[in-house]
Amino acid sequence: MFKLFPVKGGLENVQGFFCGATNVGMRTKPSGTNEVEIAGDVAFIRSATPCDIAAVFTTNVFRAAPLRHFQKYPKDFQTDFVLINAKNANAMTGEKGIEDIDTLFASLAKKINVLNPVMSSTGVIGYRLPIDKITSAFETLDFNAKNSDQTAKAIMTTDSFKKELAYKVELEDGGSFHIAAICKGAGMINPAMATMLCFIITDADIPKSDMAELLQASTEDSFNRISVDGDTSTNDTVMLLANKQSGHYHKEAFEEALRKIMFELAMLILKDGEGANKLVAFEVTGAKNQEEAKKASRALSNSLLVKTALFGEDPNWGRIASTIGASGVVCDERTLTIHYDDLLIYSDEHRELDKEREEKAYKIMKQESFKISCDLGQGEGSYTSYGCDLSYEYVKINAEYRT
Secondary structure (H helix, E strand, O other): OEEEEEOOOOHHHOOOEEEEEEOOOOOOOOOOOOOOOOOOOEEEEEEEEEEEEEEEEOOOOOOOHHHHHHOOOOOOOEEEEEEEEOOEOOOOOHHHHHHHHHHHHHHHOOOOOOOOOEEEEOOEOOOOOOHHHHHHHHHHOOOOOEOHHHHHHHOOOOOOOOEEEEEEEEEOOOOEEEEEEEEEOOOOOOOOOOOOEEEEEEOOOOOHHHHHHHHHHHHHOOHHHEEOOOOOOOOOEEEEEEOOOOOOOOHHHHHHHHHHHHHHHHHHHHHOOOOOOOEEEEEEEEEOOHHHHHHHHHHHHHOHHHHHHHHOOOOOHHHHHHHHHHOOOOOOOOOOEEEEOOEEEEOOOOOOOOHHHHHHHHHHHOOOEEEEEEEOOOOOEEEEEEEEOOOHHHHHHHHOOOO
8 A cells, every 4th residue: 555645846855856947048038027037948957866767759750959869878878967948949950959969968067977968958949059058057057956946937938837746655664755747838739748848756766667668658648648739849758767765666656656747747738728728628438449539539639620619618519529520430420429527418319409408518618627528339449638728829829939
């Protein structure tokens, strides 16, 4: 048996880790605002001892330079340092982008001993890193800081709030360990690992052999199930670092804690979807198999017509049915049923909404979160993905992304 307890704060809870951030001028205060504090734009996560590391990266063919640099290391390498920057993705920058990372790490090594440092970047695609600005951060960063709040804010782009969580896991034998994470993401979110950065750290004594397995499984059950706008970035990254300093580990307990923290962060990303007002679960059951259920569910979470109907709070089940029919799965209008929460919206016998059911549907769609359930009546396959509405604000944010 084991128990999970949420703890206040984030990365600072994990034994042997340090983190912090600074601003070097890549992120500036918007003109005409009264904002006093400007978030950092260069951040770090450091361990006092070498860490095993596992990572899941974007499915986008045009992987950014930090991801390609990571893959230059041997398969089972260890690290003790992650460097992160905002405002510049260092993507589509060719070999020069990778060389720039080596230049940064050479400069970093003059300030602090680092083992196989890795980098992660987020921001605008197509521009090389401002080397001078980022290296200037090494003069001001406190590498012994434990400031998760600062670090979580520094990695934000169009996010409207920071995303950090931490848990303590108590084991039956009296031992315990911590796991904590920060992430960023609000736009370009697609269930193909989502457009995001996520850094998970733990002092659990987890075997290296378990890390990739559990991280991949938890990614499939969290970040791979969400969609804001159906776009997949060049920089998507989820990293798990373990320094083993607690001396304790229990696979089932760690798996539960990892799944919980990643799923909760995924829901925070959806809640913060650019201009989003609603978080909706798209549950598909009765599909021919799980793969078909996943295909239909993801089609619903990605559909612009469905998203705009959610924003308009319009219980137009035709958009749901049409999206399922266009997804390519085996389905039949005679066996299909659609529910909003527990309210029947469509079936073969109830193809038109009467006044009473339509009024109930409106009330459901005014909620901040609810579930749309679709039973295809074809088999045992089931899958749930998660999405949000698409608003005017989304267009405004992305139209002005570089300005």
